[in-house]
């Protein structure tokens with residue numbers, strides 16, 4: 014609920030274990046992929062987040078139903094009666110609604126989709142999605158806020174993306190599985206969530222080479238030859254990083270069960286530079302922090318670089334670190350809005366264009382703050398753990414979109430935090 018707030022008091026060192034949930038930015042795309050073939054799908058390790066509910070509403074309107082099971086899995090049923098129209102009221106609620114475009118285009122040959130809007134951190138164009146889909150035979154018309162796409166039969170070709178866009182890679186990939194011939198996507202995004210999507214598409218009968226690399230080769234299959242599949246959602250590296258950051262600013266020793274070190278390699282190295290010790294436990298990570306963090310300079314980049322979604326957490330850690338850190342945002346120039354909120358907590362941060370200079374202070378001081386988006390909201394909660402007195406975070410509905418019981422999980426490792 015919009016009126017909900019999270020109340021945080023400075024934490025003693027954190028101890029215990031957190032089970033890291035599945036990734037929002039994977040599950041939403043896997044759900045959209047169920048449009049590709051009739052049948053009953055079971056996705057497990059699904060995070061209990063609001064965006065999953067919103068995506069299920071959108072897919073229900075198009076023709077795929079979702080049942081939420083007690084074991085944290087969802088069952089999705091595609092009976093083949095697909096209406097390839099994504100209306101404004103549903104699309105505007107969630108950016109990932111754009112991911113229905115590729116599957117619907119390949120399967121139905123036409124789609125009418127409300128244009129997705131921007132985010133609080135800036136405009137988010139879809140020109141690369143459209144250009145890539147055009148290259149494999151789609152045509153587009155923009156009318157009354159809708160994009161109408163058509164394609165008699167998509168055909169494979171070579172596409173080089175100007176930039177490794179996550180969404181564009183996913184849309185071209187999910188359209189190309191039904192194209193005639195081979196599509197090569199060069200400079201593809203290689204986030205673990207895209208490799209996860211490739212894995213599910215492959216179990217559905219798609220023929221994809223190069224999953225997880227920057228060249229994806231998709232050999233198209235005949236429409237009608239894909240089938241439903243069961244798939245576990247990859248663990249969320251951003252939620253995992255949030256608990257790492259919580260321990261980093263509070264001190265303590267916590268095991269993150271399910272966290273995948275190989276998906277967070279660059280981040281873990283930079284956390285080590287800041288003085289956080291992270292070791293692999295076989296089925297997760299053990300994190301240990303003690304004493305003041307050291308400042309570092311960081312620039313965000315597409316995977317395997319430091320993700321833009323980690324940045325609010327890093328800025329929060331730098332706010333209480335020893336020294337000065339320069340943070341450069343290379344993906345969304347406007348993604349520094351939460352800085353004003355951190356300043357309310359006593360952080361010493363100056364922004365200039367896409368740079369932020371963070372001078373660490375020994376202690377933050379609690380205050381009321383507002384979450385402007387999902388990741389910034391989680392970072393403000395982490396900041397509250399490092400602040401004297403009480404911090405009250407409002408705008409919690411943003412956090413609920415991407416975090417599965419952030420408060421409960423932090424309580425489980427000893428944080429003084431509650432939802433009010």
Ligand code: EPU
Pocket residue numbers: 037038041108109136137138139140141142143176177178179180181202320321322344345387388415
């Ligand atoms: N871009 C274009 N044209 C396009 C597509 C992208 O100019 O056609 C630009 C964007 O404006 C942006 C950059 O390219 O500056 C990166 O965009 P990308 O397409 O890679 O991102 P996305 O698919 O829209 C996903 C995540 C974001 C995450 C980014 C970057 C989902 C639903 N969203 O967005 O996650 O920040 O990749 O890693 O997967 C979040 O979870 O809070 C979130 C915002």
